[in-house]
Amino acid sequence: MGETLLTTDYFTVKKMAEGVFAAIAIPGRGAWSNAGIVDLGTELLVFDSFNTPSAARELKKQAENLTGKKVKYLVNSHYHGDHVFGNQVFEEAVIISTALTQEWFRDKNVIRDIDTEMIETQQYINQLEFQIYNEKETVVKESLENQYMEMAKLHKELPSLEMVVPTVLFEKKLVISGAERSVELYCFGGAHSPSDAFLYAPMEKVAFMGDLVTENLHLPIFHPEEFLRILLEVKTMDIEQIMPGHGDVGTMKQVDRMIEYLAMLRKAVIDALSYSVSLDDFVSNFVIPDGFRNWKGTQGIKRNLESVYNFYSLKQKEF
Template sequence: MQRERVADDIYIFTSDLYAQVTAGVVLTAEGAVLIDTLLFPEETRAIKHFVEGRLACPVRYVINTHYHADHTYGTYMFPDATVISHALCYDLLNTRGRDGLEQARQEMSELKSVQLALPMLVFNHRPLILRLGNKTLHMWHTPGHSPDCSVVLVKEDRVLFGADTLMPIPYFVDGSYDDFLASLQSLQNNTFECIVQGHGEVILRGEIEEKIQSDIKYLTLLKKYATNAHTKSDPEAYLARVDVERCGKSRILLSGQVQQLHVANLRMMYKQVGGNIQAPEPTAENSGDK
C-alpha cells in the first residue's frame, strides 16, 4: 500500500492489491475522518495502525462514498466510528452488498473475516456538512458511476475526494451515462487544490480542468460510436474496433485495466441506445462483491 500526504492534515492510501483503489484520512484535534476503506483487510488494517497507532488519532467517522466492495469492505474495522453515506448507499449495501459479500467470502479466503457495516448517518437531497475540530467536510451526491456515488470536499484545504466520479476512465456499468455526464459538468469551474480519484493518482490543481474535460469528451465520443454502431451491418465488429484511444484515453492507465473498463462501457452504452448485445460481466466496480 502506498501513502501520500496531500495537505498538512490529509493522507491518501493507494492499494497495491486491487486496481489502485484509494482511501483517505483527514486529521483533526478531535479525531479523524476516514473517507472510504480498501478491499482487503490487510491494507485497511495498515491504515488503522497508521492513523490510530502511529498518529494516535482515533477514527471518529468513516464516510462511504458508494457501496462497491473495494471502497467499503474495511468499514467494519472501525466499530467505534459513525459511518456516513448517501441514503442510496445504505439501501444498496443492505441488498446487493449483503449478497455480494456472502459470495465473496466463499470465493476468497482473504475476505472471510469481512463483516457488513451499514451507515448510521445518511443524507439525501441536500449535501451533508460535517464539522470536526478545525475541519469542515461537505459531502454531496454525484451519481453516474453508481446510483449512490458521492464526493467529499475538505473545505479548508480545497481537497476534493472524487470517489469513482473521478477515476482514470469514467465507468458507468452500474450507473447512468446521463447522470455521470451531469455530475462531471457540475464539477467544472470550481477551485480545488487537488482531487483524489477513487482509483489511481491524485490530480493536481493545474490538471483538474483538463482532466474533467477529458472525461466529458470520453463520454461524448463513447455515445457517438455506440450510436454509429446501429448503422453498421456488423455492430459487434464495429464496436470491437473502437478502442480506448479512439475515445481520447490511454490504455496504460490503471496498469492497463482501462481497456477492459472501456469495452464494458461501450457495450453498456450500445444497449442504452437500443442495441442488442450481451451485458458486461459484473466486477468489483459494478457490483457489491469482488
C-alpha cells in the same frame, strides 16, 4: 503530486494539504481502491475503507498514528466492495453514506453462506487465471492479473469478513465541522454506481472523488448522461487537488480527462445508432482513440461500449 510520507504493504500515504492525506492503493495487495484521511482537529475522518479488513486495519493504524487522533467518522463513497469491505474495522465509528448507497449495500453485499461464498469466489479466481493465460492484449492481461491478486487476497479473508452497513445517511449535502477544518460531503446523483458521493475540503481545495474520477481506467458506467452532468458540476467547484478512486493524486485535469472519455463514448454510440449499426458490429469495429488505448480494465473498453450503446439504444426506443 503530494508529498509521500510513508509506504505500507497495502498503500502509500501522501500529504495533499495540512491535515489532509491520501492513501493510494498499491496494486494487488488487498487495498484495491484509494482511501482518504482528514484531521478535523479533535476528531479524525476516513474516506472509504479498502477491499479487505487487513488493509483497513493498517489504514486505521496509520491514520491514528499520523494524526494522534481516533477515527470518529468513516464515509463510504458508494457500495462497491473494494471501497467498503474494510468497514468492520471502523465499526465503532460513525459510518456515513447516502440512503441509496446504504440500500444497495444491504442488497448486494451479502454473505449468506460462507462455504458457498468461498467456493464461488475460488471459481471466479480460477476463471481469471484461465483468462490471463489466454489474453493477448498486454493492458487487459495486466488488469486481469491485478484483479486475480486482489480477489485472492479477498478470498483469504472471506471467513472473517463482516458486512458493516452505514447508519448515518445524507442525500445531497452534509457538512462535518471540526475544531480545525470542515469537510463537505456531496452526492450529485449516480454515475459509476446508483449513488456516488465525494468529499470536498473547501479551505484546502481538495476533493476525494471516489470512483467519479479514476486515472486511465475503463471503470464501469452506471448512467452515462448523469456521469457527464455530475462531472461538469464538479468542474464549477474551486478544487486544486483530487484523489481519484483508483490512480494517483492529481488535479482537475483528471476530471477533464473523464469528461473527454465519456463524451467520446457518447458521440461514438450516437453516431452508430444514427446509422443503425448493430451492437456487435459497433463493438467489434470500434477503434480506440490513441489517448485511451493504454487505459486499463479487465474487459478493456468493451464493457463500456456495450453499456453506453444499450443505454442510448433504449432511450432512442422511448421516443
